[in-house]
Amino acid sequence: MTAPQFKQLRRAYGFEEVAIVPGDVTVNPEQTNIELKIGKFTFAIPVLAAAMDGVTDVTFAIEMNRLGGLAVLNLDGLQVRYDNPKEILAEIVRTAPDKVLPLLQKIYTQPIKENLVAERVREIKAAGAVCAVSLIPANTKKLAPIIEEAGADILFVQSTVTSARHVSKSYRGLVFSELCKSVKMPVVVGNCVSYSACLELMRTGISGILVGVGPGAACTSREVLGVGVPQITATIDCAAARDAYLKESGRYVPIITDGGFKKGGDVCKAFVAGTDGVMIGSVFAQAKEAPGMGYHWGMSSPHPALPRGTRIKVGTTGTLEQILFGPTSVTDGSQNLVGALRTAMGICGAATIEEMHKVEMVIAPAIVTEGKSWQFAQSGK
Amino acid sequence: MTAPQFKQLRRAYGFEEVAIVPGDVTVNPEQTNIELKIGKFTFAIPVLAAAMDGVTDVTFAIEMNRLGGLAVLNLDGLQVRYDNPKEILAEIVRTAPDKVLPLLQKIYTQPIKENLVAERVREIKAAGAVCAVSLIPANTKKLAPIIEEAGADILFVQSTVTSARHVSKSYRGLVFSELCKSVKMPVVVGNCVSYSACLELMRTGISGILVGVGPGAACTSREVLGVGVPQITATIDCAAARDAYLKESGRYVPIITDGGFKKGGDVCKAFVAGTDGVMIGSVFAQAKEAPGMGYHWGMSSPHPALPRGTRIKVGTTGTLEQILFGPTSVTDGSQNLVGALRTAMGICGAATIEEMHKVEMVIAPAIVTEGKSWQFAQSGK
């Protein structure tokens, strides 16, 4: 008789469960290099704004690029379904919490207008900004040529989970190796969370990977589907795939941890886990420039049969510039994200993102960190 | 001197502590096959409604079967103790929380009427539905012939913990190998949670196993007795027993994870852990068709000397069809359970339940998942 085979489970970790260990050397934070490269584009700061309708519109995208980062415009949402998205946004914002989900479901049934797809791209390019846009896999073959012709610079193809192989008897899925040949723009694909899925996607010729399934503040995939990997482990695994792919191909494909960031500490931890860039949603939804006016919702929220997330109120806390660079009087880490990253790199002795990848991190759950709960209980607030 | 022998403890996991890892391949959710087979019966969806008095009555059983699943009628409860159970149910529902437990204890002292046992079976069969009923071991020898004669299709024998061997000096326990020979119906036995107990039960010739001790929303066995194994580990262990038994006998005996489900994600995780079907109580007690009218209690709640659970208010949230198939505007995962299962299978690249058993799962406690607590704190609700 053979021994019984029990399924094995590996432990995975999220932002709140780890902490960065300071280094043996320290460096001057002002002299750290935090550039991010995607294809031929170099960004001064490794920070992306998410392709979500409460975060990025044309104005926001232009401002984000001016500040050194990149915002991705969602070409599956309001901006391409409505000539005047501001009206729709205002309606979402003023609707009561218990009625907003059915409203979202209704609003997103309006079809995509191809002329708006091209127009949004041209609006961003007209301002001289790098233009990054996001499509869902099902629309990519049809819309990619349109956006390329309109002048887009980087194409993101995104869904809850995207794999290199999709099986269906009724239609032929998107083939990334074909897409990468047919468009000249760098293609960034997401989302994925595992070593093998990430490696397989990189082998199709894409130029970047978005890492993260389930972590976002406006997402309930963990509740509804049970699917998701906490971001620290997801990032560690995909960084290992990137390094393995670099070894086998000589090509460095950046990974971008996408979702779940609440504060500067989370951003710093993602880089120590191995990411090359971070894509942020809810914290940027708090910017004065954000189209959501203090509200935020996910792209799977409006699903007609199985919504996974709802509208959340995040409030408006400062300008995008303040959120990125401070100065601030906020002490919870939600502002001056770039300053936090440079300071943490200084403390860890990392002059570059590559060196930050080598810094030590420990498992140290926030829930049992000494002093903290006491602080909140006795705080003067 | 020999080394001291310390008792060893293994870590066990529940639904909220794990998360499913998306696959390297994705499949079209509409093309997934989620059939469940018990004996000669095949069910389109692998979902069972629990044999609890707030969940399943004759009407509910017929509707559940119409929708492709199976509801099990409790033949140790109100339905066979009272000619008009609706009256009793109404009394339970309108009683104040602090008085309901003594009431339940009193109500369940009324003896079982054998004529009602047969009548309930015939009512279900009259509607053309598959008829599954549940007996406690002590009543099985006496009542099994009656229900078989009345036309029942599947016999469930259930108690808190059921084993293949019961030791008593004062009576002779139920012997499953004898039962399986004396009745023609497939016999499903529960509940059990360990590899060895499950394997031993399968060897008696039964046709299915219910997995789960202590997890249900209406059960306090963990508090009162200290007994119980979280459902993910229980399912993994019993799935290993099923696979071992298949190898030794060539016979596939399905396991059905029973209890503790709160949302679609839990259902998906149970299948990844290895189950063939899920038996649901409290979530179905929320259906418009449920006899409990928004209330739910367990079968060990009315125990006269050692009650283990009480009546809980679950509310009424939708029709059974909505809970199973949507569409829904609820985003917490408590509706469209079947849609959630098919979507998760799609994301994981599993075209069948058998393939879903092979999907990876990680330990990822909900309590430290990034973004979530913040979401609830700042939600517009």
Added chain:
Amino acid sequence: MTAPQFKQLRRAYGFEEVAIVPGDVTVNPEQTNIELKIGKFTFAIPVLAAAMDGVTDVTFAIEMNRLGGLAVLNLDGLQVRYDNPKEILAEIVRTAPDKVLPLLQKIYTQPIKENLVAERVREIKAAGAVCAVSLIPANTKKLAPIIEEAGADILFVQSTVTSARHVSKSYRGLVFSELCKSVKMPVVVGNCVSYSACLELMRTGISGILVGVGPGAACTSREVLGVGVPQITATIDCAAARDAYLKESGRYVPIITDGGFKKGGDVCKAFVAGTDGVMIGSVFAQAKEAPGMGYHWGMSSPHPALPRGTRIKVGTTGTLEQILFGPTSVTDGSQNLVGALRTAMGICGAATIEEMHKVEMVIAPAIVTEGKSWQFAQSGK
């Protein structure tokens, strides 16, 4: 250069972190044998009431023994400092929470009256009950002869931590090997929590060990001193010491897990962890017969310089008989402790306490048990 030596930490577990795994066999609960033997005395139920002033007085001790267990009278507290302890108890009960600690500190400075020590023993013996009393080590040499002459049956020697060797330059500590020779009563010593300390104490010739430092509801040693080992691990370790001592000496010295019990499930888990008996404080303080009238405090609470615990309100929930044997309509496990133990033994296939020691237990934190938090949130209460 040698490798750095980091201090190693072992994980220890408490009641709420484990769960009992049902057995492959089940037995009839009514036919379980749960006797406890201490020296020549045999008790029908393996349950002791703690030597705490809110729990045990003469009346309570007599009732407890009538019901088959044993209550230990504290001969370092109110019962031997005051002729009329009821007056003092009433004063404690009616004092406001913010003033009760200084009051306790004052009340316990009153000296012990030797005549009361003998009188309390005689009062218990006069009722025909087994008389067990508790002394602190510092008073044992002086008072042990007095209580033995008065007819006491079992001597408990208790302090927060008691070891076989006490080092002091200013006085000669109690030597247990000498004590065991000088008195005829069995001597039970506590408290201890580790394998080596327990083994060393057993070698002095004592007849029982109390296991537990820091777990009690009325104790804050974990906060004030940082000292304490959760009860499951403490019990496992001391059970290993008992088994090792049995092997080396042929003598079986029972261990009694003392403190931290809140419900029947905790009691059942302690036996699976390896205990021979349980000593209960706060749950018995809820009995109608308890002298604390719904209040409870520890023996280190009144310490003049470093109090470790305060008076807590536990309420009065039923008679001692109900708490021990039910019947009950309470579903949280705080009543019918003996019924819970017998039922759990039945489910686990353990006909004796010795067999219960061999039952499997898993690590399964209550905090992540499925269904439970939801139950409490939605309960009709």
Added chain:
Amino acid sequence: MTAPQFKQLRRAYGFEEVAIVPGDVTVNPEQTNIELKIGKFTFAIPVLAAAMDGVTDVTFAIEMNRLGGLAVLNLDGLQVRYDNPKEILAEIVRTAPDKVLPLLQKIYTQPIKENLVAERVREIKAAGAVCAVSLIPANTKKLAPIIEEAGADILFVQSTVTSARHVSKSYRGLVFSELCKSVKMPVVVGNCVSYSACLELMRTGISGILVGVGPGAACTSREVLGVGVPQITATIDCAAARDAYLKESGRYVPIITDGGFKKGGDVCKAFVAGTDGVMIGSVFAQAKEAPGMGYHWGMSSPHPALPRGTRIKVGTTGTLEQILFGPTSVTDGSQNLVGALRTAMGICGAATIEEMHKVEMVIAPAIVTEGKSWQFAQSGK
């Protein structure tokens, strides 16, 4: 193809996650020796007050030294920026919570006055007390000679993270080996948390190390930067470095665990983890003598661009003497810290701090300790 390289994460522990195991021997607490030596100075109690503006001023430093310990005066804060710091402190205390952070940011922009630096040192020395002062690395080269000439006894050099090597293209960092040669005072450096950083710092010739990044009650480095190691693991690692350095050099450099202490139990655990002394902030801010008048804030709180912590209200609970030595009627462990240490040492059989380092400690999270949550819920308070 080589195996993928995944980043490894080690588990780190904080005060609330561990508990001390009592010993096989017990000792008389009054006969324990708890001296701390720094350079040529010996302190009767191994307790330091933090160089924080709400904790230590000249008066407090004198009182602390009178009681046998050492308070460190912050020479980068209010005491050397303002002739009359009491006025400024009063302003901080009376400002509303939502306005205090900008006020702190403004107050700390006032430049340091060199004459005040010398004056504060002389004030402490005039009282006959040992004078310990704290500088930030950037000011050390300039101010160290001034304070030495004024008569200071011990120099602390402190920043969030201090390493033996600092890299900058724009300035030459502080070199500790040079500093130790140029001043005659013992130099204590902080803060650090890892084995290698600690060992490297000791090799520069310094006389003590402060251990701790991120744990303090008034610090949010964990949130803002993601940086920090829980104190038990940090102390264990640095103690290993101290022992390794002793072996290689023959010189014993004491380590002082700095920050995160809330109660006596935390202090006891730090010594079991291996520390030689403890530096306390928020608990001493509760003393009647503390300049913060019941309020407390960190030195990185007033950072103009990236504040990490805010003012918290700790209240005033007793005199410094009571907090250190009792007697007390407080049972949460926040008073009589020295009594708690001696009592714990007695229970653990440790006559000296060196023996306390060898005591066993287990991982035992406070969150699941039995009895406790119940106690708080039902407490009469």
